[in-house]
Amino acid sequence: xxxxxxxxxxxxxxxxxxxxxxxxxxxxxxxxxxxxxxxxxxxxxxxxxxxxxxxxxxxxxxxxxxxxxxxxxxxxxxxxxxxxxxxxxxxxxxxxxxxxxxxxxxxxxxxxxxxxxxxxxxxxxxxxxxxxxxxxxxxxxxxx
Amino acid sequence: xxxxxxxxxxxxxxxxxxxxxxxxxxxxxxxxxxxxxxxxxxxxxxxxxxxxxxxxxxxxxxxxxxxxxxxxxxxxxxxxxxxxxxxxxxxxxxxxxxxxxxxxxxxxxxxxxxxxxxxxxxxxxxxxxxxxxxxxxxxxxxxxxxxxxxxxxxxxxxxxx
Numbered sequence: 001x002x003x004x005x006x007x008x009x010x011x012x013x014x015x016x017x018x019x020x021x022x023x024x025x026x027x028x029x030x031x032x033x034x035x036x037x038x039x040x041x042x043x044x045x046x047x048x049x050x051x052x053x054x055x056x057x058x059x060x061x062x063x064x065x066x067x068x069x070x071x072x073x074x075x076x077x078x079x080x081x082x083x084x085x086x087x088x089x090x091x092x093x094x095x096x097x098x099x100x101x102x103x104x105x106x107x108x109x110x111x112x113x114x115x116x117x118x119x120x121x122x123x124x125x126x127x128x129x130x131x132x133x134x135x136x137x138x139x140x141x142x143x144x
Numbered sequence: 145x146x147x148x149x150x151x152x153x154x155x156x157x158x159x160x161x162x163x164x165x166x167x168x169x170x171x172x173x174x175x176x177x178x179x180x181x182x183x184x185x186x187x188x189x190x191x192x193x194x195x196x197x198x199x200x201x202x203x204x205x206x207x208x209x210x211x212x213x214x215x216x217x218x219x220x221x222x223x224x225x226x227x228x229x230x231x232x233x234x235x236x237x238x239x240x241x242x243x244x245x246x247x248x249x250x251x252x253x254x255x256x257x258x259x260x261x262x263x264x265x266x267x268x269x270x271x272x273x274x275x276x277x278x279x280x281x282x283x284x285x286x287x288x289x290x291x292x293x294x295x296x297x298x299x300x301x302x303x304x305x
Contacts, residue, residue, distance in 0.1 A: 055256075057254050057256070057261075059254070059261065059263050059284065061263070061282050061283075061284055061302060062302075063302055064302070064304070064305040065265075065280075065281070065282035065302050065303060065304035065305060066282075067263060067282060093217050093219060093297070093298075095215070095217070095288050095290075095297055096258075096288075097257075097258070097259070098258075098259045098286070098288055098297070100219055100286060100297055100298040102219050102221075102226060102298075120224060120302075121221050121224055121225075121226060121300070123219060123221055123284065123298050123299075123300040125259075125261060125284075125286045125298060127256050127259055136254070136256060136259070136261055137254075137261045137263070137284050137286065138284075139221075139282075139283070139284040139300045139301075139302060140302065141221045141224050141300050141301070141302040142224065142302055142303065143224030143225075
């Protein structure tokens, strides 16, 4: 009886460890995706990479409250003269096949020769589609 | 030695069977599409109702209702600050009922199986130093279907400039 209980306990502990390890792996992957999307793809206007990372129904709200569809967001990325996005204090919350990533941002943008600086907090929603995380929504909230 | 005929002509019976199979396939596909649309429409209706319920519960300091609407791991960006479910509920509890008024504009709901994303705007009427101030906000809310129904897992709004 004691041996059986011990076996059940060990199995439960093993399952728990495996789940924690899997969640940690997903969190690391999502943080890496955030960095690729915001710090690399947007900055270098790499629309092919962004296209693979974002769902067709992707929605974005900028710090001024303007909202963009995926196509409109691509037009915005293409039209800026220069774009620098920095993130800090990122955190991931997993809910099965959905993940919420939050963090702080700083955007330095030059649009039609006009520089601007925005600081705030972002909330991104990711969805696991056929084994790949895709961004479905993103909002940058101004704290200025 | 006779060669097997490569020109195998289908009989009338096999043609009829094929047609029936094709019709059945088309009916199943159509049924699945209609069912999918119906489910999506049901989700949108449920989410819209929950958004209204949230606004009403907030205006009436109904923390019991809000507790059911919010997931325990809710992330909420309120006036640029990240607050937890507990902090948000504590603020609502402290406030005078209906001191602020929130008027929702029409919202768009996007559904992705057990996840729904809502985007929209609302007007917030606040009493500041005896004066009514109105501010417009754009928000994105994320809902997830869990074992007891739809719950809010993330919400953020930014002021419209």
